[in-house]
Amino acid sequence: xxxxxxxxxxxxxxxxxxxxxxxxxxxxxxxxxxxxxxxxxxxxxxxxxxxxxxxxxxxxxxxxxxxxxxxxxxxxxxxxxxxxxxxxxxxxxxxxxxxxxxxxxxxxxxxxxxxxxxxxxxxxxxxxxxxxxxxxxxxxxxxxxxxxxxxxxxxxxxxxxxxxxxxxxxxxxxxxxxxxxxxxxxxxxxxxxxxxxxxxxxx
Numbered sequence: 001x002x003x004x005x006x007x008x009x010x011x012x013x014x015x016x017x018x019x020x021x022x023x024x025x026x027x028x029x030x031x032x033x034x035x036x037x038x039x040x041x042x043x044x045x046x047x048x049x050x051x052x053x054x055x056x057x058x059x060x061x062x063x064x065x066x067x068x069x070x071x072x073x074x075x076x077x078x079x080x081x082x083x084x085x086x087x088x089x090x091x092x093x094x095x096x097x098x099x100x101x102x103x104x105x106x107x108x109x110x111x112x113x114x115x116x117x118x119x120x121x122x123x124x125x126x127x128x129x130x131x132x133x134x135x136x137x138x139x140x141x142x143x144x145x146x147x148x149x150x151x152x153x154x155x156x157x158x159x160x161x162x163x164x165x166x167x168x169x170x171x172x173x174x175x176x177x178x179x180x181x182x183x184x185x186x187x188x189x190x191x192x193x194x195x196x197x198x199x200x201x202x203x
Contacts, residue, residue, distance in 0.1 A: 006108040007061050010054040017114035018121075020106045027102055031095050037087060040094035047101045058108075065104050068151050069097055107144060116141050138192075146184065153180050 006013070012020070031043060051062040073093055080089025107115070116137055123133040154177055161169040 007057050008054055010058065010109055012054075012105075012109035015109075017110045018118045020110060021115070021118055024102055024106050028099050031099050034095075035091065037091055037094070040091055040098065044094045044098045044101075047098050047105070050105060051101070062101070062104065062108065065108070065148070066097065066101055069100060072096065112141060112145060115144065142188065146188075149184070150181060153177070 027043075031040070034040060034043075052059045073096075076089055076093050076096075080086055080092075119137055119140055120133065123136060126133050154173070157173050157177055157180070158169050161173060
């Protein structure tokens with residue numbers, strides 16, 4: 001899942017979060033079981049249709065969210081061309097893009113609070129055993145919420161580098177990106193402490 005925002009409201013926004021997550025799990029399992037290139041091609045096309053149904057604005061937003069996958073697609077294509085396994089590579093690429101696309105579609109049409117409510121229900125057995133699940137719930141919420149934020153900051157960092165140097169940024173942006181991530185983590189920790197920490201969240 002790499003996005004949480006939808007520029008338009010769709011019918012899927014009104015569907016129960018648990019149903020959408022269950023459907024996503026089933027679809028992902030089927031994708032990993034399928035080995036036919038035609039099946040994955042059809043699944044990829046179906047995923048694009050789901051993005052297109054709400055309109056052009058939603059479709060473009062979905063494509064923008066999936067752009068972060070292109071480095072992985074390039075690496076997989078190069079690897080499977082070198083190893084002379086283009087068929088397997090095509091299956092893996094289509095499977096990855098389709099699975100991430102479907103997951104992103106769920107997050108774009110589901111409020112974060114609804115996703116956390118589903119997670120909280122799923123870990124109910126752990127609470128009956130006396131285990132605290134607040135940490136897990138908060139961690140999942142933070143990962144879902146701040147992954148697109150970090151991706152946006154990373155893109156801006158790359159753009160800033162290109163504006164100042166003709167060389168490719170490469171590994172040189174790793175340190176400043178790490179500093180940005182740590183700074184965000186520090187602000188989040190301060191916000192949690194200001195609200196009473198995990199003890200206050202459990203009440």
